Amino acid sequence: MIISDDNNKNIKNKGASNDAPKCKSQDLEAKEVDFDKTYEKNIRPKTFEEYIGQSALRDTLKITIEASKKRNVPLDHLLFYGPPGLGKTTLAGVIANEIGVNIKITSAPSLERPRDIIGILMSLKGGEILFIDEIHRLNKVAEEILYPAMEDFFIDLTTGKSQSVKTMRVPVPKFTLIGATTKAGALSGPLRDRFGIIHRLEFYTIDELAQVIKRSAKILNIKIDDEGAKEIASRSRATPRIANRLIKRSADYALVKFDGKIITKQIAKEALDSLCIDNLGLVTTDRALLELIINNYDGGPVGVETLSVALGEDVRTIEDVYEPFLLQKGLIARTNRGRRATKLAYKHLGIRYTEQNGQMGLFD
Numbered sequence: 001m002i003i004s005d006d007n008n009k010n011i012k013n014k015g016a017s018n019d020a021p022k023c024k025s026q027d028l029e030a031k032e033v034d035f036d037k038t039y040e041k042n043i044r045p046k047t048f049e050e051y052i053g054q055s056a057l058r059d060t061l062k063i064t065i066e067a068s069k070k071r072n073v074p075l076d077h078l079l080f081y082g083p084p085g086l087g088k089t090t091l092a093g094v095i096a097n098e099i100g101v102n103i104k105i106t107s108a109p110s111l112e113r114p115r116d117i118i119g120i121l122m123s124l125k126g127g128e129i130l131f132i133d134e135i136h137r138l139n140k141v142a143e144e145i146l147y148p149a150m151e152d153f154f155i156d157l158t159t160g161k162s163q164s165v166k167t168m169r170v171p172v173p174k175f176t177l178i179g180a181t182t183k184a185g186a187l188s189g190p191l192r193d194r195f196g197i198i199h200r201l202e203f204y205t206i207d208e209l210a211q212v213i214k215r216s217a218k219i220l221n222i223k224i225d226d227e228g229a230k231e232i233a234s235r236s237r238a239t240p241r242i243a244n245r246l247i248k249r250s251a252d253y254a255l256v257k258f259d260g261k262i263i264t265k266q267i268a269k270e271a272l273d274s275l276c277i278d279n280l281g282l283v284t285t286d287r288a289l290l291e292l293i294i295n296n297y298d299g300g301p302v303g304v305e306t307l308s309v310a311l312g313e314d315v316r317t318i319e320d321v322y323e324p325f326l327l328q329k330g331l332i333a334r335t336n337r338g339r340r341a342t343k344l345a346y347k348h349l350g351i352r353y354t355e356q357n358g359q360m361g362l363f364d
């Protein structure tokens with residue numbers, strides 16, 4: 001799902017030509033609605049065989065799963081980290097399916113009260129997987145409850161008040177915790193130390209994304225040729241979740257404008273141009289961010305808080321959603337005095353780089 005908003009109205013669009021389509025920003029975080037959930041669920045791979053990409057992690061997981069089956073013990077707790085949309089939840093589902101156990105999916109912000117985490121731990125059956133998304137947002141109390149549950153499979157319950165308070169040690173079934181986070185660095189040390197495997201999910205290559213696109217298109221009965229899949233792949237920010245959304249948008253476009261013709265490179269290009277997704281996969285907010293650094297701050301460095309206020313996006317969204325891909329593409333650089341636009345960013349936006357407008361600080 002792509003939601004339009006109007007956050008960029010006060011930012012000059014110097015790089016864009018006058019006849020370019022009126023571009024609103026696309027919400028890359030794109031909170032799921034029920035329709036999207038069903039759509040995503042239908043195309044989600046269920047086995048390692050079907051799962052494309054992350055080959056190093058897949059190999060590690062296959063060995064770990066086999067070893068735990070041979071030892072007849074639950075799988076070690078796993079922590080996946082990396083930018084959103086790379087398949088952390090999907091992979092957790094694949095693991096559960098490969099082991100043949102249930103998975104309970106929750107996210108840290110919904111485990112606000114002690115009884116939330118206690119309730120979910122007590123509801124698990126032996127061997128089951130508990131998936132906690134955004135685990136870096138778990139509060140201290142929930143973390144303290146989780147430690148002995150992860151380590152020795154018990155929780156300490158307290159009853160009564162002040163002087164008559166009693167602690168009861170209650171066993172919980174042997175389970176596997178899979179934590180997912182966009183910010184491994186924000187996890188507390190003791191929590192991080194309790195995971196047996198900590199793995200970063202990598203951005204996808206264009207070839208891998210083209211495979212994801214062709215697989216999803218087949219399931220959804222969408223006709224697309226190899227070049228069409230490659231065109232969508234190259235504009236999907238190296239992220240399968242985005243690729244899957246863009247096939248849908250391209251299929252809508254092909255249906256309405258080309259009477260349901262097969263999606264070719266040209267149709268994909270037109271469809272994505274109409275959504276203001278450029279040839280690198282940048283959306284309006286990405287370009288606005290780069291233009292802001294270049295036009296208003298001489299190329300930077302500029303602090304993320306300043307960018308946040310000017311763009312009307314919160315700091316977390318800029319850091320978690322927009323920046324990782326801009327960094328990966330080499331369009332921005334992080335310095336200890338803030339972000340600066342690279343020469344590549346100037347080139348991409350068609351802005352001439354000069355020593356004045358692209359001045360780099362002495363200590364960058």
Ligand code: ADE
Binds near residue numbers: 043045052215
């Ligand atoms: N859909 C989303 N992520 C996928 C992946 N890694 N492999 C196959 N299909 C996917």
